[in-house]
Amino acid sequence: MTTSPAHFFRAFGNRINNGIWHLGFASRFMLAILLHSGMALRRFPLVIREIYFTGVMSLIVILVSGLFVGMVLALQGYDTLQRYGSSEALGVLVALSLVRELGPVVAGLLFASRAGSAVTAEIGLMKATEQLSAMEMMAVNPIARVVAPRFWGGVISMPLLAALFSAMGILGGYLVGVQLIGVDEGSFWSQMQSSVDFREDILNGVIKSFVFGILVSLIAVFEGYDSEPTAEGVSSATTRTVVTSSLVILFADFILTALMFRG
């Protein structure tokens, strides 16, 4: 019915316009969160409550996934390393892969799908049921009272979860590598100790997980706040949170890795 080229170009232009508008809106939203963070950080119990909901409630999925990822790493790593007769370097391989890459990235992806989606759905539903409007009419700023605590809860939880993920992964690698396959326990730990650098590896990993925490939390609260106040609107906002967060994590990981490990 309306497939004329003019219509096509108009729709195309509209999409681009919308995209840019959204990006601008998201930046202003981020600024508003930062401006209104004072209250959230002063009333820290509000943030602690969100750390519980996003962080503590994500623990099981993070710990179990970490354990299995570490176990698989040990199996695969041992298979390759023993061909070159350096199976005692298994500890280094497991630790570096986890601390530098898999810890922040996989924990970030899991965090986005477990906690990010929940935050989006919660804020979206609060909007759809007029709870945010009601708050505004009570002279309480919803960005300060609802959005900022959830944002900071996510930002604080994410590095901790990534660290726990890595720790569980190393434990999994130890169980499979040392206990199951029989790699020498002494060299497993000592090589790990001597090769993993605190600044180069651990700190960079923490920076990564911190950046992912900011990105996922921002996307989650923004999508919830920006969602259409209907059932379909909330469901598609939740999906967008998971999809956008995952893509953004992987993209940011590439950039950060390129910047951090150039030498």
Added chain:
Amino acid sequence: MTQTDMPRNALVSIADLSFAYDSDNGNRKVLDGINMTIPRGKVVAIMGGSGCGKTTLLRLIGGQLRPSRGAVTVDGKVVHEMDDKGLYALRRRMGMLFQFGALFTDMSVFDNIAFPMREHTNLPEELIRDLVLMKLHAVGLRGAAQLMPSELSGGMARRVALARAVALDPMLIMYDEPFAGLDPISLGVVGQLIRRLTDALGASSIVVTHDVVASLKIVDYVYFVSEGRIVAEGTADEMIHSNIAFVKQFINAEADGPVPFHYPAVDYRQELFGSP
């Protein structure tokens, strides 16, 4: 509009108010040249069919939307000219009951009512407890203080929301469809509460509704809104005996009249049989 233009006992005065939503295909006009006065201590109803702009009017009074023309003046101040701080100070003296209550679902009934007090005052927790129980007692739900909103019936949720709306003893209470979806008993209870709370607080109330029977019993003055304009106004009695076609259709719930039964469409015969 300056303060001197307002009738002296008016709490809210609305002058030549127009509002249009921006949409993809141009502006959709919702309100067009509304003039209204809400006197202090009175309950005023704004009636009209669904989608006639009543809720928009409340949002304009609360400063959640900006008018495209005209102004709303509350307690001598033009709402859309205020900065955020002034607006928030004004809202602390307003209470609003949302259509379905809009209770915070992650808090108990008690915490919902304590919410505005905890946010805006430094009262000690024992005093807040007493105040909340008094508000809950006024709406007959003191026993439900520890329930969660999901455990309440529609009528109870509306009463809790009412208690929350008056938590800070506001000067103006706005009700957005307070009677929608209630059984006859709850409906009578909510109606009585609106009247009683308004009188007890010495506040003014604006009731936006399409429920004629429930609201005409409790209100002092009525404005009828249709297609963004005021089509009739007067006391409840005057409205019941009004000869204006729209009011008659509305009060007697007739299917056809000035408000047509059919949504605008092309000619029926032409649509069925094609163009002649």
